[in-house]
Amino acid sequence: MEDERVARVWLSGVCEPGDVSVWRMVKALGAVEAVAAIQRGRVHRESGATEKKVTGWGMRAGAFDLEGALFICAQYGGRVVCPGDAEWPSTLDQLGESAPLLLWVRGELDLRAVCLRSVAVVGARAATPYGIRAAADLGAELSDRGWTVVSGGALGIDGAAHRGALAADGNTVAVLASGVDVAYPPRHEGLFAEIAAKGLLVSEWPPTAHPTRPRFLVRNRVIAALTRGTVVVEADLRSGALNTAHHARSLGRQLMAYPGPVTSLMSRGCHDLLRASPPHTRLVTGVDDVLEEVGPIGEGLDRPDGRPILPRDHLDPDTRAVLEAIPAGPRGTPTHAIAAAASLDLPTTRSRLALLAATGFTTRTRTGWRLNPPT
């Protein structure tokens, strides 16, 4: 299986993610044989691959430094997550032939676990102060309610949503169109460092890969597929956020949009979504509306017997230590008290608490964290 994983890494650097013909070759031949076929210059016609495409892959194969990519990944403590891994979010497989072959992940949280209760908050780069404020508020409020905020790491709405989640000590995932070591936009270098430390940076492209316009669009389907719903906070008529909205709708995810002043160009894309007929998009004005759409905490996530989706035994030792350090009772215990009881440092405790909330073990209160009743 290690060969299969290395082959997928090779494909992520040589073939462009989202290319259906590559997915089909891997499905038909396995990743190892797909790589061998491409290296031999063989055109696997049933997959839809063309001579021209195979020639292009050949040229890029010479330029891709697989060992270098894995070395950089190891340096920042990153990892590669593949379908079948415990951390692989199975919702991605709903993308069918355009599902990712792997994800490069940077950060300590468990990708699958944090995305179980996640919402995408996306929008215009050239957002207005109104939109920035709304996105940051929503990011913070989703965090307070134990939901993970997924976005694209762009300027404007995306950045505000991530920052809101971070400010509320919540989980946030940035799905990038570049390597997870590349700060694009450069102005977000500090934000990405913070997300890497407290949340997750995720990409289909290997380290050092730079974003292109098509890559942003290809990336959007992952944002839509990872989450239970997508909220467009502000979008002009040509905003890339509308592309994410389109993916969310095709995947059967909840699609939501914020209203804004009719005089604001940056709300026109949202209003167009809301006016579309038949209506696929729900108007939302805050976290309560959003959670009404994606379902109250736990709905559809907890098992029928009401217990959390992840068995307690499957938690890693630090997470279990944090869970066991939370006293029973309805009142919230402050993070520092839990950290002290678990004999863990504050950052570790915070990230484990967020994971426990995302997986249904705990709930945030005004004063800290409490255990969910076992029901």
Next chain:
Amino acid sequence: MEDERVARVWLSGVCEPGDVSVWRMVKALGAVEAVAAIQRGRVHRESGATEKKVTGWGMRAGAFDLEGALFICAQYGGRVVCPGDAEWPSTLDQLGESAPLLLWVRGELDLRAVCLRSVAVVGARAATPYGIRAAADLGAELSDRGWTVVSGGALGIDGAAHRGALAADGNTVAVLASGVDVAYPPRHEGLFAEIAAKGLLVSEWPPTAHPTRPRFLVRNRVIAALTRGTVVVEADLRSGALNTAHHARSLGRQLMAYPGPVTSLMSRGCHDLLRASPPHTRLVTGVDDVLEEVGPIGEGLDRPDGRPILPRDHLDPDTRAVLEAIPAGPRGTPTHAIAAAASLDLPTTRSRLALLAATGFTTRTRTGWRLNPPT
């Protein structure tokens, strides 16, 4: 028939408009006999009238000065419009047992004709500058497109919509919860004078009647019934505009609402309408959206052969003179040139042009007015 009309005037002053039992008595007995029954203190049980109600009517009958009401009406050049009159808007009969028994009307336009292409623009009294601006813009743009703006004459959104229509030299109708000679709110005395001169003031209550809270609500059904659709521009959660919206929906009229910032209390009523499930309310952001909902000019109004709904021969002499003074051709002719050609004064010409636009004969252009192609 004159007796029937006078009896309805008496009922408008003695019984509260919107009272279903009065409507049923008139339906069963005719207005003259209904008045006689009330004067004799007879309780017409089948109508749902009660002893208590009849006693109340008896007390009010002593206080109502019918001749005085008709005298005041004559002084301001007003009139009473009853079902069956050429000017009676037949859409009001869709209110069934809560249909008005008559309307007191002040102004020169033909009520039925101007309401054929009309939209209600309503909203909060405590409107924000954003809402005021949006309502005034919509009022002016509806006027420019040949549509009549109907509203309730209140402070805030209502007043802005009327003023927008007046500023664009369009038709506007204020449906009041007081006599059409009563300036309520007092701050709108000048606005009502302008509407009386260029548009129409309409009420179910006789001259000198003052508004009460229930009367505002009873009045709202007339605003909804007169128009093809209702636009709520701003409304807080308890706004009376939501009551008008409710009537519009029950009558099968188009119901529309403006979005606004999620942080604005004055948009909360609109957002609630837009979020309701199933969605009865369409989000609109301007005149194009509104006309898309209520149908393009002429749709459903023109006869199947494409000719205007009112035959040319049925126009009054002044209106016909104005129509004949408009030269053929695609370019607009200025109002003053039409007035000169028709040998009429400017105010008369303006009101006739507005009527011709509302009934499908003419269209406003940047430079003036042109005839609609006969098709």
